[in-house]
Amino acid sequence: RIDGQRLWRSLMDLAQIGATPKGGNCRLALTEEDRLGRELVTGWLRDAGMTLGVDQMGNIFARRAGRRDDLPPVVTGSHLDTQPTGGRFDGCYGVLAGLEVIRVLNDHGITTEAPLEVVIWTNEEGCRFVPVMMGSGVHAGIIPLEDALAAKDRDGDTVAASLERIGYAGDIPMGSRTFGAYIESHIEQGPVLEAEGIAVGAVTGSLGLRWFDVVVTGQEAHAGPTPMLYRRDALKRAAELIGDILALADPHQPHGRVTCGEFELYPNSRNVIPGRVTFSVDIRHLESSTLEQMEQALRDACVRHSELGKVTVELRDVQRVPPTPFDADLVNLIRTSSDTLGIPYRDIETGAGHDAVFISRVAPTAMIFVPCEDGISHNESENATPEDLEAGANVLLHTMLSKAGV
Amino acid sequence: RIDGQRLWRSLMDLAQIGATPKGGNCRLALTEEDRLGRELVTGWLRDAGMTLGVDQMGNIFARRAGRRDDLPPVVTGSHLDTQPTGGRFDGCYGVLAGLEVIRVLNDHGITTEAPLEVVIWTNEEGCRFVPVMMGSGVHAGIIPLEDALAAKDRDGDTVAASLERIGYAGDIPMGSRTFGAYIESHIEQGPVLEAEGIAVGAVTGSLGLRWFDVVVTGQEAHAGPTPMLYRRDALKRAAELIGDILALADPHQPHGRVTCGEFELYPNSRNVIPGRVTFSVDIRHLESSTLEQMEQALRDACVRHSELGKVTVELRDVQRVPPTPFDADLVNLIRTSSDTLGIPYRDIETGAGHDAVFISRVAPTAMIFVPCEDGISHNESENATPEDLEAGANVLLHTMLSKAGV
């Protein structure tokens, strides 16, 4: 059984790196804070006797030998990067629950048949560099390595340069590692488990996601002398368009989401009529067909607002991830493990993208969710109880053991 | 008579400093570009035989002695700072038209009764540092010197530190200089003169202006798992509120304006529901009573949107400048000068704030407008014809001579 206190201490120690005033974390992918987080955790993984390797995307693989090293490893893990105002659990829990599994096995001198691995994926959050879930996407052959390495942040810094800078441009070729199974534990990041008082979610699959950028172009002009009728105000039209876009997900139906999370005004001066607005659109749904309808409605809205004249509206594709079901047998194993441990569980789907979504294309994959306070995540106040985190890690332990064989 | 080509050349030479790719200028107040602009123009003023002084706000006074130095000077001028995507004429024309007046008088060996001065005001644009029209506002005793010096840009840099850095923290005490008259020439920055084919506007006064900041606070949360009904999306409410605010000025009535020119989203991440939006509001009107009604409607809209729940809306006062009539006798002198020169003119009010608006509280003040292309200003493509600029400068020359006496 997991040592819940040790797991909690590791989480809190890691949360010291990139700590924010309101109790959260800012460890943007491939920054100095990310490097410090990686150093701390890889130190722990080495102390636990694991062998480390880094691939060309900076993904870190820590391996614990099995009795039969010809078998593909049973893998767990997640990511250490955070949102600009992120919490202490998103991603870190999945990595440190994996570490705790290894520590417990070490405590009891247990060797598994198949090897075990803990993996730390690069840039899961996708907020500094797009695409999101980058390291796992390249590993799974979904995102081309060259595209990922060439991705730029807002300041023009690339993934390749950042990997070099923090010393994580590794040499393991992409796609050279095969997983027997991949099981990722994570906080739910939504309100369901907490509301129902259930400790564990057996994640059956994920919503599909489509990302876009919208560019509204008008004409900057002086805020004082320019009569209202002469204006080509990009913000005015963008505000109306955002109203239409945010209505694309029916709030009374589950499974539909729409968010505009990034927004930039140009030239952004108090006495200049905005000449250009750029904003992001994130739409998600469990059904491909509805996702498709939402995208079509988004396209229609952009055309409609462009045809109103005075400003132009351009829609740019950024990324798309289809709705992804997880491996039925592995999900079932999570249910069985929870039952065996007497831990209440329910089936749930994930609204967040996870590295598991991409890995599911190349290995049997499932996820274990635990509740988080008020369902709040991507927020400095993100919180979870030591008890729930321990319960989830116990389910992870038992599922990995069943899968790897003792 | 003015040398129109010399005036145009000076404008184009100055426009080399902080030149932008699209043919405009970026010389934000008290930056290195501003310093270079000041050095170039003060060099020209010195070459024209003028005596220079700098006050505690970095305002530059260039003086040409009169026959009677006991008389208060007849002053012209404007500013050299620009918007981030500004044009080549806004402000610069007023300063360089003043320089050209001096050069013409030198060419003809004319000495006036009263001394003449050309003044360069600090931070007229108000986009890097608020309040707007800062140098003239402090000179006129409307803005306290300490407040102005303590004003910060977005990076926390102060006016005081920036003045030191560029070497323009002068020693002339504020308020120690008295003007006999102040006449500022400027491009119209609106469409009226061009549309009517009239070379000169005799500016009778300015719209009143009120500046505010609005802060909409919701709660950041994950864009994927957070159901639509649970969201406290600051951008959603801000977009609706901006729609209401931009409708505050009736587009079919003249004299009313409303602009939201600055907009900042927090945490500004693609997969985070926006937790906070901050934006600026600029309302203007010729009538104090209507301006008051517009402000009240703005306050009501903020309260209404706050009362809808989920997010809070806070309104912060930033600056207010009342509608300002210019000096009737001086406006009349501009009309007479235009008539004498055979230059077509019309009365006009200014929608833009100008240093003249603040100076009018401490000296007889008026302005001379010339047309600008398509009425576009605060835009890199801002343009004006050499002929119109020359006509305006001739009216300035004759008005200054009438006022100063030959």
Ligand SMILES: NC(=O)NCCC(=O)O
């Ligand atoms: N788990 C998580 O926060 N993933 C970020 C990717 C997403 O936007 O869903």
Ligand SMILES: NC(=O)NCCC(=O)O
């Ligand atoms: N003339 C000019 O561009 N002034 C800037 C101040 C304003 O916003 O009106």
